[in-house]
Amino acid sequence: MKYIQEWIIRLNFHELDILKEPLSKIGKYWEGDTTINLEEIKVNLWKWVDLNGGPGISQNKEMIAVRMTLCLCYDDLLTFEELDQLGFFEDLLSVAGVSQEEIQKYLLK
Numbered sequence: 001m002k003y004i005q006e007w008i009i010r011l012n013f014h015e016l017d018i019l020k021e022p023l024s025k026i027g028k029y030w031e032g033d034t035t036i037n038l039e040e041i042k043v044n045l046w047k048w049v050d051l052n053g054g055p056g057i058s059q060n061k062e063m064i065a066v067r068m069t070l071c072l073c074y075d076d077l078l079t080f081e082e083l084d085q086l087g088f089f090e091d092l093l094s095v096a097g098v099s100q101e102e103i104q105k106y107l108l109k
Contacts, residue, residue, distance in 0.1 A: 001030055003106070004071050004089060011096060013065035018048065026072045042073035057095060064096045 005027070008014055014023050022041050029036035045066055049055055052063060071089050093103050 001072060004068065005030075007089075007093060007098075007106070008065070008068055008072075011065070011098075013061075013068065016062060016065055018062055019065055019069055022069060023072075026069070029075075030072070038073055038075055042070060045070050045073065059095065061096075064092055068092050068096075 008019075008023065013019060022045060025036050025041055026038070029038050029041075048066055049063065049070075052066075053060070055067075058064065068089065071092075090103050090107075094100070
C-alpha cells in the first residue's frame with residue numbers, strides 16, 4: 001500500500017479536490033482507524049468513475065488518479081495481490097506518463 005500512496009503523492013494526485021477527503025480517510029484507515037468505512041469510500045469512488053466515463057482506459061488525470069486511489073480501497077490481501085499480479089497499478093502509471101524505467105526503479109525499492 002505504501003508503494004501506491006507514494007506514487008499518488010509523487011504524481012501530485014493527492015492535491016486534486018476530488019481526492020483530498022478520500023485519501024485522508026484512506027490514510028487513517030491504513031494507520032489503524034477502525035471508524036473509517038473503506039467500503040463506503042470505494043463505492044463512492046466507483047460511482048465517480050461510472051459518472052465520468054466508466055472503467056475504460058482514459059488519459060484524464062482525475063480518472064487515472066481516482067482509479068489509482070481505488071487500489072488503496074481493497075483491504076483484502078488476495079485482491080491486492082491479484083491487482084499486483086495483473087500489473088493494474090503499473091498500467092495506470094504508464095497511462096499517466098511514467099516511463100517503464102522509472103516504474104521499475106521504484107518497484108525494486
